Amino acid sequence: MSDFTKMSKELLKGGKAGEINKVVNSPEGKKIGSMVDGNALKKAVAEGDKDTMNRILGQILSTEEGKALAKRINDSFGK
Numbered sequence: 001m002s003d004f005t006k007m008s009k010e011l012l013k014g015g016k017a018g019e020i021n022k023v024v025n026s027p028e029g030k031k032i033g034s035m036v037d038g039n040a041l042k043k044a045v046a047e048g049d050k051d052t053m054n055r056i057l058g059q060i061l062s063t064e065e066g067k068a069l070a071k072r073i074n075d076s077f078g079k
Helices: 003-013 017-024 027-035 038-047 048-060 064-077
Strands: none
Touching: 017 027, 017 064, 027 048, 027 064, 038 048, 048 064
């Protein structure tokens, strides 16, 4: 099981599904979703391709929307 799969299962099991949906459906989340190649990200996660995941994450975090999304995630899950 990949780290991402394990993390997502833990978040969902911990009652964080609502928080995840809020983040994904936020204006920042939607903007990032349109900027990311979802198939490439899914493939990288499935294969454990950390280089590709890091490259995609770096691209996301280099944008204002990405920084805002990271803050929103931190605020939501850092509690």
